[in-house]
Amino acid sequence: MSSPSASSAVRLAAETWESLFRSQVAVMRKLQSGPAFKSLPVKEYDVLFTLSRCPSGQLRLNEINDKVLLSQSSLSRLVDRLEKRGLVERTTAPDDGRGVLLSLTESGSELQKTIGREHVRDIAQLVGPALTVEEQRELLRLTEKLRASVAGHQPTHG
Amino acid sequence: MSSPSASSAVRLAAETWESLFRSQVAVMRKLQSGPAFKSLPVKEYDVLFTLSRCPSGQLRLNEINDKVLLSQSSLSRLVDRLEKRGLVERTTAPDDGRGVLLSLTESGSELQKTIGREHVRDIAQLVGPALTVEEQRELLRLTEKLRASVAGHQPTHG
DNA sequence: CATTGATACATGCAAATGCATCTAGTTCGG
DNA sequence: CCGAACTAGATGCATTTGCATGTATCAATG
Numbered sequence: 001m002s003s004p005s006a007s008s009a010v011r012l013a014a015e016t017w018e019s020l021f022r023s024q025v026a027v028m029r030k031l032q033s034g035p036a037f038k039s040l041p042v043k044e045y046d047v048l049f050t051l052s053r054c055p056s057g058q059l060r061l062n063e064i065n066d067k068v069l070l071s072q073s074s075l076s077r078l079v080d081r082l083e084k085r086g087l088v089e090r091t092t093a094p095d096d097g098r099g100v101l102l103s104l105t106e107s108g109s110e111l112q113k114t115i116g117r118e119h120v121r122d123i124a125q126l127v128g129p130a131l132t133v134e135e136q137r138e139l140l141r142l143t144e145k146l147r148a149s150v151a152g153h154q155p156t157h158g
Numbered sequence: 159m160s161s162p163s164a165s166s167a168v169r170l171a172a173e174t175w176e177s178l179f180r181s182q183v184a185v186m187r188k189l190q191s192g193p194a195f196k197s198l199p200v201k202e203y204d205v206l207f208t209l210s211r212c213p214s215g216q217l218r219l220n221e222i223n224d225k226v227l228l229s230q231s232s233l234s235r236l237v238d239r240l241e242k243r244g245l246v247e248r249t250t251a252p253d254d255g256r257g258v259l260l261s262l263t264e265s266g267s268e269l270q271k272t273i274g275r276e277h278v279r280d281i282a283q284l285v286g287p288a289l290t291v292e293e294q295r296e297l298l299r300l301t302e303k304l305r306a307s308v309a310g311h312q313p314t315h316g
Numbered sequence: 317c318a319t320t321g322a323t324a325c326a327t328g329c330a331a332a333t334g335c336a337t338c339t340a341g342t343t344c345g346g
Numbered sequence: 347c348c349g350a351a352c353t354a355g356a357t358g359c360a361t362t363t364g365c366a367t368g369t370a371t372c373a374a375t376g
Binding site: 060061062064073075076077080093096097098099100 | 348353354356357
Binding site for chain 1: 184307
């Protein structure tokens, strides 16, 4: 806790997070202002996307909640909206009566694909020119490592 | 536009962004749930922080708006709240009567420092164990490069 | 310097969000 | 089996957000 470089280690971590955060803001701002998200807000698309990547095609609400930066109640209501538009379906979880399984409808799957294609192009246009392929691979590796480490951590506040 | 690996380049960019985004969500979720932000929401702290880093101590609202993921109107009202709490001050820009310069009050500066100290510790606790110093330096470099590239880009939609 | 268009920020209003709480289903100790 | 503690998700309500628009200032053009 008191090595010669303890404070510089703390500073480096803070600067790294700050830079990661600002780059996320910059990219996200561009992406969400694009025409891909005129028909559906990014956060709602993100739920459709998450469902589309899931092998079983179904996810519990709390699993989805881990992936998006929304409170439980906000996600519940976001899903209300998606359901009202006929893009997803709620089902009671078979093994746990409290749980809700969410799945894409045909229409939801189609909309996800349509937006997804455009979205992926937008991403490539932003990230492609910014970083070499090698740099992208490294950024992918580092952020994945960071996410994995953070996901498996206790708060430890105090 | 049609090299053999065009589609895999697109996929890599998309996966890289996805990973960056999810890691940001995971870290942010931990950070904002900590006790550091009981007294002030993260977004409001972020404005205080941004002002505290600024050499002149003053920033235009539109400059701040570039750094945070908020609409212009939401930032305007967020600043209302900060002003009402006596943490910042609005001044008309001397060289441009339309503009508003924002600066920290003494009280705002103190609160920023108090929260900031705790916040930086939390960050170090999350990022420090996740990545080596070398990896953090590389992540810092890559995200900074990405941000700089994206900031200087036209939308190019269509 | 009048006019037209653009830029910076504020505001009305509807929609989204989060906190606290509620309901229902599950788990565990006896 | 029963009841207490726990978990998943829904809901009431106040706050926050964004879109559209308003107001004031600036810049460009004739």
